[in-house]
Amino acid sequence: MTDTDVEQGGTIPLEPPAASRERAPQQSISERPRFDCRNAYVETLAELAHENHRIVGVVNDSVGSSKLDAFKRAFPDRLINVGIAEQDMVGVAAGLANGGRIAFVSAASCFLTARALEQIKADVAYSNRNVKLCGMSPGMAYGELGPTHHSIEDIAWLRAIDNITIVVPADPIETAAAMRWAAEIEGPVFIRVSRMSVPEVYPADYTFVPGKAVTLRDGDDVTLISNGTVLWRALVAAEQLEDEGISARVISMPTVKPLDSEAVLQAAQETRGIVTAEEATAAGALGGAVAETVVQNHPVKIKILGVPEFAPTGSAGFLLDRYGMSPSGIAEAARALIR
């Protein structure tokens, strides 16, 4: 099976997430079923809305693309659709928060974070409003639609804004857990909700702890730090490296900001180098955050895998492979780093 086969998963059925579903413990991650995290998103949002009347959805015509049709039927008054107007959407969410509501803004990440960046900065982060910004179909999920619809920059530009937590969940379980946490705390949160299907990497009882890394695999030769849609690829890369006798630590970093610098520095001290891999710009996202921490505290070799340019035409999987984030690409980066 080639890496591209692994990614596209054409013959692998997409199933709704089921917390109780059995999973063979030894099954390789690449062979597990794949899930669209938007399903976990809408199920969790509906649960939260049932539990807490303060929760409302806010969308920019993105009912269908956010899979919110059922939510709209269940809570017709609590899904505010401002139409194709992202600046208004985020301002309205801040105003709803002023009135005591908890607004889950649900819109394609490219338009949410680019078109409404100043509203995110001033109305949400600087005003410290209880708004949850959910960037749907982020990264290169809209692959062939091209860079206008890619949201690879979202992490980098939101990282530059004070007072907003940035979460990049890796699977449906983490997506749901991050949303539950976001609904409970008061304050601005950005959550990426992946469209490109991913296997489950966490156990069903996983608890999301903001600002905390999760060591999914221990190792002492090299460290792979990843999140989102690339995390499972890093886990497969670690399996490949293990076959060659290279012990790779795999750290899941769902919270890009605030970064778990302790886990990063421990990896810097205990392994010979760090590879970061993510579906985001190679400048200023998770890789940038890790590099900033490492270079100022305990310099070691780092390889940042990300998207370095406006991507050419291709599916998200094809493009991740192209930018060295197939499992074997990540493994090769690790090998090269410690060679």
Place this chain on the structure above:
Amino acid sequence: MTALAPEHVTMPVFHRLPHVHRDEQIAYIAEAARQIRIQDLKLVHYAGAGHIGGDLSAIDILATLYGAVLNVSPETVDDPERDRFILSKGHIAGGLYTTLAAFGFLPVDELATFLKPLSRLNGHPNRNYVRGIEANTGPLGHGLPIAVGHALSAKLDVSRRRTYVLVGDGELQEGSNWEAMMAASHYELDRLTVIADRNRLQQGATVRETNDLEPLDQKATAFGFAAVEVNGHDHGELLDVLSSVPFRPGKPTFVIAHTHKGHPISFMSNNAAWHHKVPSAEQLELALDELTAVDRSGGAA
């Protein structure tokens, strides 16, 4: 030039009047507005910065809102059922701080820290520092969407609390306002009032020369608002209009408040140069003389 100091803070504190006769209420608002202007001119002069033209344009609106319209007081500033006032033209923070201090939301003495290092009184308002501020504004075109969001929350709560937002006329060149106005009428937010401070001047020129807004009333009507025009320096007209919303059930209200930047100081009024010019000591004295000469019972004529 002398730096801003406690001795430059001279404004008395006003309190919301209990229900009294309209004439008495108007005289009270007029005196509050006059005192706010005197204090604000001193702040801008001694701090050496501020947006005095826009402050003076809007102070009658601010004084009317806080003096007699808004259902909010220093005691109810955290009450979820309070009326909301959102200052979208955040650059007139000096005017807002002075008004908030005049009505007891902020210690009057603290005005002496305006724009000083580490002061809570930044050049643009910050709700996390100053009670009574509803949104951190400054970049233009932000307040109206926020007001629409709050009005939506009130509607979801089946609450009678009202939402007022003050926008500059030049600010209406920002497209986000029109996005928000479409949503406001679509959602029939008739307890939302947009007040446009229609002083016809923006930073360096007239609005008409820059990117004309006219016909503003027709635009507001076309966007589903009930449009009303008032003299934005006439406290009686302002009081009547702002207390009477909604004018049309199911429709938000758009109040075009005709004002003059720099009002009522003779050499500042309707003069774009005073957008953020700082009055000299001599100009301050002239301006204060003019304000002191105003008949206290006759309003800021």
